[in-house]
Amino acid sequence: MEYNHNNIFAKILRKEIPADIVYEDEYALAFHDINPKAPVHILVIPKGDFISFFDFSMNAAPELIVGFHKAIHHVIRAYKLQNEGFRILSNHGANAGQEVPHYHIHIFGGRPLGRMLSPE
């Protein structure tokens, strides 16, 4: 599968469409999910053309992999989620219901988050 440069997060990265940005550095951009599922629901995306975790974890430069994870850490710390707890999640493909084909990590927090997966 080829990376699609017209996906919505690519447009947010290029600042062609707005997002409620909470953090940005040379490796990553973080912004509020437009349809939040928890009091804190932030998306963190790497600055690079990667479709999902499966693509990123094999093909991204080591410096970007480290920088991206530190950006996630920075957001978790900025929202003080580490004491009460949080969940990070990333979808790949149809079974996971991935909607946007640019790699992103969801950060959820701010309330008890329930079961890890919804029942079948």
Ligand code: 5GP
């Ligand atoms: P996925 O299902 O691909 O893991 O998650 C995609 C997420 O992106 C969804 O939670 C959805 O609400 C969010 N989303 C989709 N379009 C936009 C958008 O244009 N702006 C923002 N901020 N979030 C979006």
